[in-house]
Amino acid sequence: MKKKGQRLQRYFGLRREAGMAWSGGIEHLLPGQISGWVVAKGVPLQEVRLLVGHHLIARAEINQARPDVCEKLGWQGTPGFSLVLPAELPPVDWQPAPRLLAISADASQQVELGLIGKPQQTAGLLKALLQSDLLGLEGHVDGLLQGALRGWAGRRGQGHPAHIWLQAAGQEPLRLNCNQWRDGLLAMGLPERSGFQLDPMALPPSWGGLEAWCSFDPQGQFRLPQLERVVLPAGPAVGGEVMQAIQTSASLTPGNLPPMQEWPTGVPDDLRHHWQALENFRLYLDKVEQKLEARDNSRQQAPAPKVSGLPGWWPHLLGGGR
Incomplete structure (x- = not known):
């Protein structure tokens, strides 16, 4: 015993x-x-x-x-x-x-x-x-809530919003700005706009499925506390239909765009609207160019205006009027 x-x-x-x-x-x-x-x-x-x-x-x-x-x-x-x-x-x-x-x-x-x-x-x-300029910073990682990584970080009396670093094994740290409103911080003596949130699906695919955590420094020595492990969701697998859509969208350039309703169903909506906006701008520039060209042609074809006050015989001096 x-x-x-x-x-x-x-x-x-x-x-x-x-x-x-x-x-x-x-x-x-x-x-x-x-x-x-x-x-x-x-x-x-x-x-x-x-x-x-x-x-x-x-x-x-x-x-x-x-x-x-x-x-x-x-x-x-x-x-x-x-x-x-x-x-x-x-x-x-x-x-x-x-x-x-x-x-x-x-x-x-x-x-x-x-x-x-x-x-x-x-x-x-x-x-x-x-000895670092991090002194006085506080923060916490709340975890994955409603599909986003959320938390807060800040300093009492800070003049500018703080920033932290998202970390995962084998990945370059990503900077997160803590400038979003978060309830409850004012009672702690911290600015209310010291929150952060990140959509994991906006991260590069290599982050998918990795355990992530946040630190006050890019080296990862000083970690923000968190109650539970955070494992980032893996992105959706790129299937044949999506790959075909990507290849199709890569070949689309202004000038050879089909109507939006004829685009493949796998092309994302934001990409559709982006290319359609470019096409509309190209058509607008074409109209402007046509108007300028028509104006220049009309100027070249217009006869020289007569200048009042000169005698009628003055063109003969220049070899004209024969």
């Missing part, structure tokens, strides 16, 4: 530091906030502090409910925390590595928290985040 308890402790990350057994860490490292959980046996940890050397960047109480953690560890309390990051920092000395500390009420006990699953990368990612 004792060995089983030790295995569970190792599984949930239970450590001993300065005589204190504790477990937890950073779950989400985002430009706008750092969230996670921490518990310590026999020591009530009260708050987390983000420090760069002696500079206090932000602080937050450890007071959020985490029933999942409490159930797994058999713990009673509120071990979660969410530390909001400022959009701007004062001048600091970056020589010391940034640290996130969980501290007891009397500050006599403290532990340094790292990213759960990759604690060795914590200091580097913290420094990169705090």
Whole structure:
């Protein structure tokens, strides 16, 4: 039984530091906030502090409910925390590595928290985040809703809409602008026009069927949180009828267009109207050209006008009137 308890402790990350057994860490490292959980046996940890050397960047109480953690560890309390990051920092000395500390009420006990699953990368990612222009951004991917990928991202007091990046394995990241209206953001202190939505069918076919996610940066280091996996729908298979329509539409050029009602049924409506508009414009230019040509011909054929006030014999001086 004792060995089983030790295995569970190792599984949930239970450590001993300065005589204190504790477990937890950073779950989400985002430009706008750092969230996670921490518990310590026999020591009530009260708050987390983000420090760069002696500079206090932000602080937050450890007071959020985490029933999942409490159930797994058999713990009673509120071990979660969410530390909001400022959009701007004062001048600091970056020589010391940034640290996130969980501290007891009397500050006599403290532990340094790292990213759960990759604690060795914590200091580097913290420094990169705090020094980037992403600082202060918040966001969330709501998922595929009503056929569109939806979510939001923004910064308090922002002057311009934020943008994020759509990611998938083997694909170049795609930039998404967050400038659409979304309900509920004003209550969070964010501009209401910080939402985004994307029709997956507008993506290149190579994205179909892939798991997608969003990040604040094109490199994909800082991911937007999301509750569920997002798998993009695969595009419809290109059958013989559609291929024939594509080939037919590719051969259509202004001047050899049949009437729209005679077009193959597989040609998309937007392509039909596009080519029909070009054909109508070509016919309009033809009429203009015909009018200009008729005007020029009429000018060439018109006789020279007589100039009043000259004697009738003046054409003989030029060899005319014979």
